Amino acid sequence: MSIDLHFDLRRPDFHLAIESHIPARGVTALFGRSGCGKTTLLRCIAGLEPAARGRLVVDGQTWQSDDTFVPAHKRPVGYVFQEGRLFPHLSVQGNLDYGYRRIPVSERVVLPEEVIDLLGLDSLLERRPAELSGGQRQRVAMGRALLTSPRVLLMDEPLAALDAISKAEILPYLERLHDELSIPVLYVSHSIDEVMRFADHMLLLEDGRLRAEGPIKELTTRGDLPLARAEDAVALLEAEVLEHDDEDHVSILGINGARLTLLREDLPVGRKVRISIHARDVSIALTPPRDISVLNCLPVTVRQIHEETRPGETLLTLDVSGQPLLARITRRSLRALGLEPGMQVHALIKAVALVE
Amino acid sequence: MFDTLISPQDAAALWLTLKLAAITTLVLLLLGTPLAWWLARTRARIKLVIETLVALPLVLPPTVLGFYLLLMLGAQGPVQAMGGPAFAFTFTGLVIGSVFYSLPFVVQPLQNAFVSVGDATLEAAASLRAGPWDRFFTVVIPLSLRGFLTATTLGFAHTVGEFGVVLMIGGNIPGETQVVSIAIYDHVEAVDYGSAHVLSALLLGLSFLMLFALYAINGRFKLTTA
Numbered sequence: 146m147s148i149d150l151h152f153d154l155r156r157p158d159f160h161l162a163i164e165s166h167i168p169a170r171g172v173t174a175l176f177g178r179s180g181c182g183k184t185t186l187l188r189c190i191a192g193l194e195p196a197a198r199g200r201l202v203v204d205g206q207t208w209q210s211d212d213t214f215v216p217a218h219k220r221p222v223g224y225v226f227q228e229g230r231l232f233p234h235l236s237v238q239g240n241l242d243y244g245y246r247r248i249p250v251s252e253r254v255v256l257p258e259e260v261i262d263l264l265g266l267d268s269l270l271e272r273r274p275a276e277l278s279g280g281q282r283q284r285v286a287m288g289r290a291l292l293t294s295p296r297v298l299l300m301d302e303p304l305a306a307l308d309a310i311s312k313a314e315i316l317p318y319l320e321r322l323h324d325e326l327s328i329p330v331l332y333v334s335h336s337i338d339e340v341m342r343f344a345d346h347m348l349l350l351e352d353g354r355l356r357a358e359g360p361i362k363e364l365t366t367r368g369d370l371p372l373a374r375a376e377d378a379v380a381l382l383e384a385e386v387l388e389h390d391d392e393d394h395v396s397i398l399g400i401n402g403a404r405l406t407l408l409r410e411d412l413p414v415g416r417k418v419r420i421s422i423h424a425r426d427v428s429i430a431l432t433p434p435r436d437i438s439v440l441n442c443l444p445v446t447v448r449q450i451h452e453e454t455r456p457g458e459t460l461l462t463l464d465v466s467g468q469p470l471l472a473r474i475t476r477r478s479l480r481a482l483g484l485e486p487g488m489q490v491h492a493l494i495k496a497v498a499l500v501e
Numbered sequence: 502m503f504d505t506l507i508s509p510q511d512a513a514a515l516w517l518t519l520k521l522a523a524i525t526t527l528v529l530l531l532l533g534t535p536l537a538w539w540l541a542r543t544r545a546r547i548k549l550v551i552e553t554l555v556a557l558p559l560v561l562p563p564t565v566l567g568f569y570l571l572l573m574l575g576a577q578g579p580v581q582a583m584g585g586p587a588f589a590f591t592f593t594g595l596v597i598g599s600v601f602y603s604l605p606f607v608v609q610p611l612q613n614a615f616v617s618v619g620d621a622t623l624e625a626a627a628s629l630r631a632g633p634w635d636r637f638f639t640v641v642i643p644l645s646l647r648g649f650l651t652a653t654t655l656g657f658a659h660t661v662g663e664f665g666v667v668l669m670i671g672g673n674i675p676g677e678t679q680v681v682s683i684a685i686y687d688h689v690e691a692v693d694y695g696s697a698h699v700l701s702a703l704l705l706g707l708s709f710l711m712l713f714a715l716y717a718i719n720g721r722f723k724l725t726t727a
Contacts, residue, residue, distance in 0.1 A: 193624050217627040218635075224628035230621050234643040243639075244629030293629060 146170065146204045146329070148297065152189045154197035161185050161197070161353040167346070169204065169297060169329040174340040174361065177350035183333045184227075186350070187299050190331065191224050192217035204296060221252075223290030223298040223328075227305050229282040231274035237285050238270040244293040254294040255326070263325065264288045264318050280311030284318060291326070298322075298330045304339060319343060337372065341365070341381055341421060341500055366462055366469035368451030373460060373471055378424040380470045381500065386416045395440075398497075401466035406440040407497045419500040424460065424471035426495040431482055433491050441494040445470060447486050450479070463492055506699050513676045514684040515703065521592070521680060522660040525599040529607040529656050530649075532600070537611035538637075555608050558601060567669025570598050574670065590672045595680075598670040599660045606655040614648020615641060647719055654715040658708055 148167040154160070161182040167173050175183040189197045192208065192215060201209040208215045223244075231240050241257060261267055264284045274282060283303050290298060303319075304312050323330070323343050334340050340347065340361065347364045349356045349372070357370055362381045365372050372378060384398040384405065394409040398420065405420070412418065433442050445463040453459050459479050463470040470492060484490070507515070536555070540548060558566060574580050574588040574597065581587050588594035618641050626636045642649070664682040671678030673687070681700050688697035 191628055193627070216632075217624070218630050218632050222628065224625070226621070226625060228621070230625035232622065232625070232640060232644075234640075243626070243631070247630035247635075289629065 146296075148190070148204075148329075148331075149202040150186075150190065150200065152186065152197050152199040152201070154185060154189065154194060154199075159185075159353060161189075163350070163353070163355045165348060165355055165358060167331070167348070167358075170327075171345035172323055172330045172332050172343045173346040173348065174344035175331060175333045175348050175350060176337070176340050176344075177335065177356075179335055181350040182353040183335075183348075183350050184301050185353075187224075187301050187331060187333050190297075191222050191299055192220050193224075221293070221296045223293050223295035225283070225286050225290050225298070225300040225303045227302045229274075229279075229286040229306075231277075231282055231285055231289070233274050235274075236270065237266060237272050237274070237277070240274070240285055240289050241266070241270075241292055244289055248293055252294055255291050255328075257292060260288045260291050263321055278311060279307045280314040283307065283311075283315055287318070287322070291322075291328070295328060298328050299333075300330060301333045302335070304336075305334075316342070337365075337379075341379070341419070362469060366471050368449055368460055368462055373424070373451075373462075374454045376425075378460075378471055378473070379421040380424070380468075382420050382422065382465065382468045382470065384418050384420050386410075386412045386414050386418060388414060400443075400468060403443045403466050405443070405494070405497055407499075410499055412499075421498050421500050422470060422494055423496065424473040427463075427470065427472035428493040428495070429461070429472055429474055429478070429482060429484065430491045430493055434493070437493070439493045439495055441497065443492050443494065445490060445492045447484055447488045447490060449486055450484065463490075465492070508696065510675050510679075511681075511684055511696060511700055514679045514681050515700070517592075517676070517678075518661055518680040518682075521595055521599060522657045524596055525603060525660045526607070526653055526656040528596065528600050529603060530653065533604065533607040533611055533652065533656075537608045538615055538641075540608070540612045541615035556605050558603070559605050563602060563663065563665025564669055566601060567598060567666040570594075570601065570666070570670045589670055590674065590678060592671075592677060595667055595671045595678055598666045599663060602663050602666045603656045603659045606659045607652040610648045610651040610655065611645065614645035614651075618644045650715060650718060654711050658711050661704065661707065 146169040148169050150167070151164040153162050159182070163182070163186055175186060177183050185194065188194045190201060195214065199209060207213055208220055232243065235243065241260070245253065245257060264287060266284060266288055269277065269281055269285065274285070277285065287303065304315060307315065320343065332344060344361050346359070347361045348358045349364060349370060357364055357367065364370060366380050367373055382400055384400045387397045387399045387404065389396050389409060395406050396410045396412065398405040398407065398418065430442070443465055445465050447461060448464045448469065449462040451460040451462070453476065454473065457476050459474060459476055461472045461474065461484070463472055472492060540552060571589055572578055574594055576587050576589070588597055622640060622644070623636055626640045631639060662682060667678065667680050668683055673679050673683050681704055685697050685700045688700070
């Protein structure tokens with residue numbers, strides 16, 4: 146299953162022109178600054194921008210072409226709006242039922258009990274939207290969209306309008322959606338932290354254009370893109386919990402053979418996790434140093450040496466058992482170590498964070 | 502006791518007034534709802550002209566409106582020339598006149614209510630598979646109930662109180678086109694203050710009660726939806 150799209154939408158101060166082929170599985174992030182067109186792109190897919198010209202084929206079905214425009218209410222998408230947009234005159238139950246009742250019985254794949262359980266809505270069913278907190282409202286909005294058994298779930302910054310506490314409350318539910326439902330998700334966000342938590346694939350948008358797309362691990366570490374060049378650039382790596390050492394209170398993670406030590410995390414052995422490592426927390430050594438407090442020293446290959454991110458400071462992409470890692474070092478260190486692409490060196494990693 | 506207070510002719514005028522107001526309000530809701538919906542949604546330039554025309558009865562002397570309607574609907578008027586009946590001096594003529602006269606009182610509250618429903622909620626309904634009619638009946642109308650209540654009350658109350666238009670177009674035929682406001686005028690002209698008092702007090706009481714109910718219900722709505 147995939148989403149083939151090609152849209153062109155002109156507004157007085159904005160021009161969206163995007164062509165892409167999105168793998169419709171897992172979570173695809175539409176990422177970029179405010180005003181880059183990510184929400185507009187999502188609206189085009191939902192059929193909420195009739196002025197947009199172009200082509201949209203989802204899973205082999207044409208939703209839009211030169212002579213077709215399937216109206217919004219006939220597209221099997223679920224849309225979670227930034228502000229929830231619950232119906233104020235209906236209870237939570239009424240909101241959940243609204244879309245569910247409107248799809249044919251034979252197409253009801255997602256069931257109310259399932260959604261109520263997944264999103265923890267049981268105690269809210271009788272309430273009115275006005276009586277809900279921001280986080281609760283977004284959970285209802287997600288449930289309502291899911292109950293239309295959509296072929297693709299479109300989420301427009303569902304966390305943006307929430308305070309930190311509500312965000313923390315809703316994040317686990319989003320992760321469960323990701324893990325337990327096989328519905329592909331397009332997730333609009335301008336927060337790289339959010340994107341790194343759930344997304345598998347990413348479309349990077351800039352001024353209405355597609356700047357780059359690909360697996361999120363690749364895009365966050367590409368030296369030609371703003372993400373890797375940002376001050377807080379991070380690399381995402383897939384790892385597995387290998388063992389715990391309770392005496393020292395540390396956990397050992399494995400990245401295809403390489404071992405990483407971090408402070409004890411309460412995770413079962415064998416669990417796959419996503420970790421993030423900041424470019425500024427990675428140093429390079431030609432030989433593994435001894436007598437040093439840094440625990441993690443991984444053998445890596447220098448893949449690429451990028452243009453300086455600021456005068457005197459350069460960015461390296463390294464390869465850790467096939468996964469990209471970023472390191473930020475000075476021009477002086479680069480010259481002193483004589484680093485070249487292809488060299489085998491050691492990466493000293495000062496801090497590792499679990500993303501999930 | 503009612504019979505002793507009020508003459509059969511006044512009772513007929515009262516009944517006619519209520520019937521006129523009820524039918525006019527009904528017609529206005531049927532015609533005004535699509536018109537208000539169109540005004541609330543359209544971006545056509547002609548909207549401005551239509552809005553102005555709808556608001557005209559607010560400022561126009563009712564006699565001016567009645568005069569033009571008389572010309573349009575009277576004998577040898579364009580409506581009759583095109584094969585229609587002469588509506589002037591009939592109950593139907595009164596309804597037509599009242600519809601024009603009370604139009605803004607129904608259309609404006611509805612239009613405001615429809616605008617405040619907003620695109621956002623309608624888009625949400627569309628994304629949940631509701632088609633245009635479905636959206637109108639399951640989202641727009643429930644969220645515009647206050648607007649409908651206001652439109653109904655104001656349309657009814659305003660029609661009950663009309664004078665100039667009915668006088669011009671309806672004449673003053675007892676039992677057929679004589680409404681309460683004109684009956685009161687007749688009583689005062691005839692220095693029958695007693696009858697004028699009774700009818701005036703009835704109208705005052707009725708108007709007060711309708712508006713009071715409107716404000717009371719709207720106030721309650723505010724409390725429950727806030």
